[in-house]
Amino acid sequence: DNQPERYTILKMDGSLMEVMHRVQDEATEKIEALTQQMLQQEPMPQTEDILERTRHLNDLKLMAEETVLQTIVLIPR
Numbered sequence: 001d002n003q004p005e006r007y008t009i010l011k012m013d014g015s016l017m018e019v020m021h022r023v024q025d026e027a028t029e030k031i032e033a034l035t036q037q038m039l040q041q042e043p044m045p046q047t048e049d050i051l052e053r054t055r056h057l058n059d060l061k062l063m064a065e066e067t068v069l070q071t072i073v074l075i076p077r
Helices: 004-012 016-041 050-073
Strands: none
Touching (some): 004 016
16 A cells, blocks of 8 residues: 555566565465464463364464564565
């Protein structure tokens, strides 16, 4: 949004998809790494309740996604 001309430039020179794939790959790797790091800090609950375990993992992944959105995805390239 802050640099609408950047989109046009990337599209015109044919590098838009390359940049988008690179950002996606970087974001995916960072989300996985952050999720694992947070899982070490906040281990999976020791319960048989699969919904509670899933909820815990989903919460950690959501926090990682929010961090990556601000630190990787929304940065102009």
